[in-house]
Amino acid sequence: MFVDIYDIIVVGGGHAGLEASFASSNMGSKTLLITTNLQTIGQMSCNPAIGGIAKGQMVREIDALGGYSGIVSDHSMIQFRMLNKSKGPAMWSPRAQCDRKLFSYYWRFFLEKNARLDLYQDTVTSLIIEKDTIKGVKTFFGLKIKGKSVILTNGTFLNGKIHIGKKKIKGGRIAEQEVRGITEQLTKHFGLKYGRMKTGTSPRVDGRSLNYDKMKCQNGDTFPQKFSFFDDTKKLTKQRKCYITCTNQKVHDLIRQYLDYSPIFSKSIQGASPRYCPSIEEKIFRFPDKKEHPIFIEPEGWNTVEVYINGFSTSFPEKIQYESLKKISGFEKVKILRPGYAIEYDYFPPEQLKLTLESKIIKNLFFAGQINGTTGYEEASAQGLMAGINAYLKVMQKEPLIITRNQAYIGVLIDDLITKGTKEPYRMFTSRAEYRMLLRQDNADVRLTPIGYNIGLISEKKMRILDTKKSKIEKCIHLFHNMNINPKIINPILDTKKSPRICFDKKVENILSRSEISIKDIISIPFLMEKIRKNDFNQEILEQVSIQIKYKGYIEREKENAKKLLKLEKLKIPNNFDYKKIQSLSLEAREKLDYYRPESLAQASRISGISPSDLSILLIYMKR
Template sequence: MFLDMYDVIVVGGGHAGIEAASASSNMGSKTLLITTNFQTIGQMSCNPAIGGIAKGQIIREIDALGGYSGIIADYSTIQFRMLNKSKGPAMWSPRAQCDRKLFSYNWRLFIEKNTQLDIYQDTVTSLIIKQYQVIGVKTYFGLKIKGKSVILTNGTFLNGKIHIGEKQINGGRMAEQEVRGITEQLTQNFGFRFGRMKTGTSPRVDGRSLNYDKMKSQNGDIDPKKFSFFYNTKKLKKQRKCYITYTNQKVHDFIRNNFSYSPIYAGDIKGVSPRYCPSIEEKVFRFSDKKEHTVFVEPEGWNTVEVYVNGFSTSFPEEIQYQSLTKISGFEKVKILKPGYAIEYDYFPPEQLKATLESKIIENLFFAGQINGTTGYEEAAAQGLMAGINVHLKIREKEPFILKRNQAYIGVLIDDLITKGTEEPYRMFTSRAEYRMLLRQDNADERLTPIGYDIGLISSKQMMLLDKKRSKIEKCMYFFQNKNFSPKTINPVLYSKKSPKIHHDKKIETILSRSEIDIKDIVSIPFLMEEINKNDFSQEILEQVSIRIKYKGYIDREKENAKKLLKLENLKIPNNFDYKSIKSLSSEGREKLDYYRPISLAQASRISGISPSDLSILLIYMGR
């Protein structure tokens, strides 16, 4: 039935678990994925969308490294938008509205094609641990399965409790049983710290009961992109509309009058809520001066009437949810298909992990996803991918794979978690990345695909495609840097854009570097268009070259800053370094350095409470 010994056992079939299992098995580890329900593999428990601000960058990075989330999203997309196009390219973020059922179905197809990956429907209730090393798992049905390593990706299932008004239902998701035993084992027997967090979901409603004429239509991009750089997924030819409406004073007054029915304000919920994705009752309470809040009306798929009411997460009783919704423009005759609810669950503060996401306490035990205090499909998938890669490398006694903050948003995510921890559900923002001009969504393949190739997740064919793209970019850059515009050719364009005219020939690069001039303004010039067609410079190549030219100063500055950081990253601190013996360190510095065990001076510098003086003392004791 099972192998005598698996290389990797992955617990949980959510976004973290399926990326972890796919990565470890694709690298050659015999992997077992255990999930409570086959039908909810890759389930979108909240809104049916992938990507968004900073999250879209993460999905592109997962794809560039050889993960699957971007590919699955492409196969399931019903609308694609590039967010923040009015801002600089560091802020551009791809987002795909997905067909919820297709997304889960496609993940199942990909998993079942993987001959290195076994799947089993059961619930893991405890770990088999010997001398502080994990050697397997025990299941609800009493099975003992041996493994060299285990990745826990339990999501919201550890002692999960669902709240709808006064109703409290034990469960990890609506109609799905919670998991008991793992938290108790790790905390009582091995000294792990744990906490409680809370998240929530919005009501699903019948789209036929809504009046879309009262809402603002939100269309997809005219020329929709995709997430995957290499996989041969087709571009969208048709898209489904989303809609926007708003709450109003009537809604807010009704909610205020019913605060006592919310388990958040009745004191039933103890877990910490996500600051950046609050429930509607929290929005009304915390932002009492706001007259309205945006409500995004999102279809759940191609062929369903089910609609997700994004921005209206709630734990109110069903009747109050209904009464609140009917006061929103366009929702006057709404029919609720499924009520919203809040869910509390256990998580383990992530500073208890190494940079590889391996536990500091139990060897070969890895954690990924919401169990680490994060929120969001994208953050979970990224952690799953990194855990899957590192567990494979660990059991083969190879060097760990750690992304730096200047290499990827994934590097920022994991570094934040292990050095700062989190006391509220952590989500990624572009503002968290100091090098966001380097970490753009459009260049994730250039940054990370060579690394994915080196570790065995990217094929030779994919590397050839990247090399071809790089060559095209260099050729296009050379042309723009060396070809001139004459005044007669370019001045009409400059005049139309209210840009100063030129009196002598100027390089195309010089003209394009002007803030008011866009690549679209100049590529239509006949001789330039001829050159573009002759060399087959795609829109993607032109956009890449335009970014490099227009933002050269910002990019160069960030590269220089990253070089300075790299010097500190290269100053490695031995794992057995005796901080307690250095009396000249501040007491707080000694305590935190000994607890976090940073792997480099750069990581030590990011730990809250570590002073410049502490860093200087460390340098001296390291012989620098």
């Protein structure tokens, strides 16, 4: 039934598990993906959307490295929006509403095309570990499956408990059994620390019961884009509409009246809640002065009446959910299809991992996704991709792949988790990245595709596409740098934009660098438009060129800062370094360095409580 021994066994069929499976099998490993239910592979357990602020950047990074989340999203999207277009390009973030069923379908479709990947439906209840090294897994049906490496992507299933009012149901998702045994084994026999976290989801309602005339329509972009840089999926030609409404004082008063009925406030739930995606009852409690909270109505697919109520996550009893929703404008006749609920589950604090996502205690055991204390499909997918890559590299006895903070949001995510840990569900934001001008969504392929190519996840064809793109960008910048514009031609445009006139010929680059002048203004000049057509500079090329010219100073500054960081990253700290012997270090520094075991001086510098003087002392001892 199985091969004698797998290179890699992936436990769990969620977003992290799928990317891990794809990465390891596409790189050449014989991989087994084992999950409790093959029918729920790639399930969007919460809202039917991919991307968003900082999250969209990560999906593009996954695609640039050779992952599949962007491709699956492109195949299943029903609406696309580029968020934050009114702000600078570092903040632009792609987001897509997806057809929930199509999303799962395409993940399964791509999985089954890979001959090196086996699928199996069963539940892993314990791990086979010998002398602190993983050897395989044991399942609920009594099977022992050997593996050189195991990746745990259990999501919310480890001792999962669902809360709806006073009802408590054991489960990892509604109507799906929880997983017991793994937490107990790892903590009792191997000393790993674990904690409890809580997340939740919103009610799903019948879209036919809503009055959209009372809501604000939210259309997709006029010219929708895609996540994938390389896949030939056609862009959307039609899109489904989303809608926005708001809560009101009547809703708030009702919720305050019944706060004790919420398991969060009755103390039934002990796990930490996500700070940045609180339940509706937590919002009302935390922000008593807020008169309203936005509610987003998101369709679940092309051919379904079911809609997701984003912004109304709740664990209230069904009756209170219903009464609260009815008081929202447009929801007066609402029909609930599925109630919202909270779920509490085990996670393992991520500071127990290496930057490769391998356990520091058990060799060849990797962790990815919500089991590491994160929240969100995109954060899980990014970890799954990196765990799959590094599990393969470890099995093949090759150097690991560490993505740094100046290379990708993926690097920021993993470094934050390993270096700082998390006491609450971690969510990615642009503000977490100190090099966000370098880590834009539009240049993820330029940053990461050569890395994906070097490790075997990116094909020759995709590299040629990237090389052509880079060549055209350079050619266009060179054109704008050398070509002059006559005052008679440009001054009428400058007048309409209230930009100072010019008296002599100026380079195109000089004009475009003005904040009030857009690339559209430049290409509206006939002779320039002719040059652009002749050289086949498409909208993607022109946008890249515009960003590089307008933000040249910011980009160069961040590159210089990144170079300084790289010097510290190269100063590796030996695994067996004895911090306790360095008495000149502060007691706090010794304790934290010994606990986190940073791999470089740069990583040590990001640990809370480590001062510049501690780093100087550490550097002296490292040189000795």
